[in-house]
Amino acid sequence: MPVVALIGAQWGDEGKGHLVDLLASKARLVVRYGGGNNAGHTVVNHLGTFKLHLVPSGIFDPATVNVIGPGVVVNPEVLLSEIKDLEARAVSTAKLFVSERAHVIMPYHVMLDQLQEESRGEGKIGTTGRGIGPAYADKMSRTGIRVADLLHEETLLNRLRVVLEEKNRVLTRLYNAKPLSLHDTYLRYLDLGRQLSDHISNVHPIIHRALEKDFPVLLEGAQGSLLDVDHGTYPYVTSSPPGAAGACQGAGIGPTAISSVIGVLKAYTTRVGEGPFPSEIEGPEADVLRQIGMPWAEVGTTTGRLRRVGWFDAVMSRYAVQINGIDTLAITKLDVLDTLETIKVCVGYRLHETQLEYPPATVAVLSQVEPIYEELPGWQTPTSDIRRFQDMPEAAQAYVARLCQLVGARLGIISVGPGRDQTIVVNEVF
Numbered sequence: 001m002p003v004v005a006l007i008g009a010q011w012g013d014e015g016k017g018h019l020v021d022l023l024a025s026k027a028r029l030v031v032r033y034g035g036g037n038n039a040g041h042t043v044v045n046h047l048g049t050f051k052l053h054l055v056p057s058g059i060f061d062p063a064t065v066n067v068i069g070p071g072v073v074v075n076p077e078v079l080l081s082e083i084k085d086l087e088a089r090a091v092s093t094a095k096l097f098v099s100e101r102a103h104v105i106m107p108y109h110v111m112l113d114q115l116q117e118e119s120r121g122e123g124k125i126g127t128t129g130r131g132i133g134p135a136y137a138d139k140m141s142r143t144g145i146r147v148a149d150l151l152h153e154e155t156l157l158n159r160l161r162v163v164l165e166e167k168n169r170v171l172t173r174l175y176n177a178k179p180l181s182l183h184d185t186y187l188r189y190l191d192l193g194r195q196l197s198d199h200i201s202n203v204h205p206i207i208h209r210a211l212e213k214d215f216p217v218l219l220e221g222a223q224g225s226l227l228d229v230d231h232g233t234y235p236y237v238t239s240s241p242p243g244a245a246g247a248c249q250g251a252g253i254g255p256t257a258i259s260s261v262i263g264v265l266k267a268y269t270t271r272v273g274e275g276p277f278p279s280e281i282e283g284p285e286a287d288v289l290r291q292i293g294m295p296w297a298e299v300g301t302t303t304g305r306l307r308r309v310g311w312f313d314a315v316m317s318r319y320a321v322q323i324n325g326i327d328t329l330a331i332t333k334l335d336v337l338d339t340l341e342t343i344k345v346c347v348g349y350r351l352h353e354t355q356l357e358y359p360p361a362t363v364a365v366l367s368q369v370e371p372i373y374e375e376l377p378g379w380q381t382p383t384s385d386i387r388r389f390q391d392m393p394e395a396a397q398a399y400v401a402r403l404c405q406l407v408g409a410r411l412g413i414i415s416v417g418p419g420r421d422q423t424i425v426v427n428e429v430f
Helices: 016-023 076-088 107-119 132-140 147-151 153-174 182-196 204-212 244-251 284-290 314-324 394-407
Strands: 003-008 029-032 041-045 048-052 065-068 096-099 217-220 260-266 269-271 308-310 328-332 342-351 354-356 370-377 410-415 423-425
Touching: 003 016, 003 244, 016 041, 016 217, 016 260, 016 328, 016 410, 029 204, 065 204, 076 182, 107 132, 107 153, 147 153, 147 182, 153 182, 204 217, 260 314, 260 394, 284 308, 314 342, 314 394, 328 394, 342 394, 370 394, 394 410
Parallel strands: 003 217, 003 260, 029 065, 029 217, 065 096, 260 328, 328 410
Antiparallel strands: 041 048, 269 308, 342 354, 342 370, 410 423
16 A cells, blocks of 8 residues: 655755655645645746645646645635636646645634734744644634535534634734624635635545555645654644644544655755754855755745754754654755765754753753764765766765664655756655
8 A cells, every 4th residue: 555654854844845746746646634824835847836835736747636634724715826826827726625624724813823923022933824823723622613614604604603702802802903703704704615615525535545446645744843743842833743643644544554654854954933953053054055046045935934054953853753753765955065065964962961862852951952063075066967876976975875874764865956857766655
């Protein structure tokens, strides 16, 4: 049963969309299993450059079925805008299906997200302000509105009436904000449901028919394992489980169905927003990693924020491999390191007189650690046109091999540029 989960093994922005676009040609079904439009995947292929936030990156292959799973929180307006943009660029969305069990991001979620973050002051956590956290909070408190509710007038009105009364009390009394109109909100989301109705479906049979027929299935992650609400750098995390366990839960399949877990890692490390970052660097070397002035510079796809950059952190990456059962690595943006004379890798942490091999749980302690670096020679020659591992410079081969050794997983794919063809497949995924 060829089911592959492709997940980020850092703090997100590892280049997952680029790889999903590549692997979708071999998959019959791609399932986006978690997160919302706080995540973004940039895809560069023969059709151009696309920035996706909700639509699975397999949408560019006309033979592939794409599913937005029950674990995703969906902003209908954002999804409709993506669909419209794709169709305008001759990309068919006829095989795009949205789970009727997925939860809906409502306008009060966005308002509360932004107001809560503003009220935190210097203690802000770096939320994107898209309403993701409040939507997941309502899901867990059983007051959420699901995609299926948008297709049933009476259900939507009854649920919205109760929820909106409570949300308006919070908005007006706690934040001195204007209340939302029940009438306007109801009609607006009823109309959004009608516009999405051709895509809304019970996706359970779609997914499980593919499993029964042994079709290749790709589970597409969003964000990264170090942003996991349970295992990440809490509270500077996302509101969902973006790892392998979340892939099962968010897609509605059992863990025994997964045949391989691919962890996507940049050849260095980046982070958007707040939170500890032990291997972070500044100065000229940071400018090289950010690729300032390049079309694919290190800027968040969703937020537009300049990404923080640093050396590869083997401590964090090994932890991500272990908690997700990652067996195969996809190392992206190796070409960014092409000009460097020496490259550092964080192989451990020092806390006072103690050396740590695992990341501490509390950010207060993690913020105090000093990275222990190992220096490796650079290759100082372009790699973006190389298509076979054996043609890579010896120093580049040695660097990649050392990363695999440090984190404990085999090499599967190397990416040496943003294009679909700029990949080196060392071990086949499907």
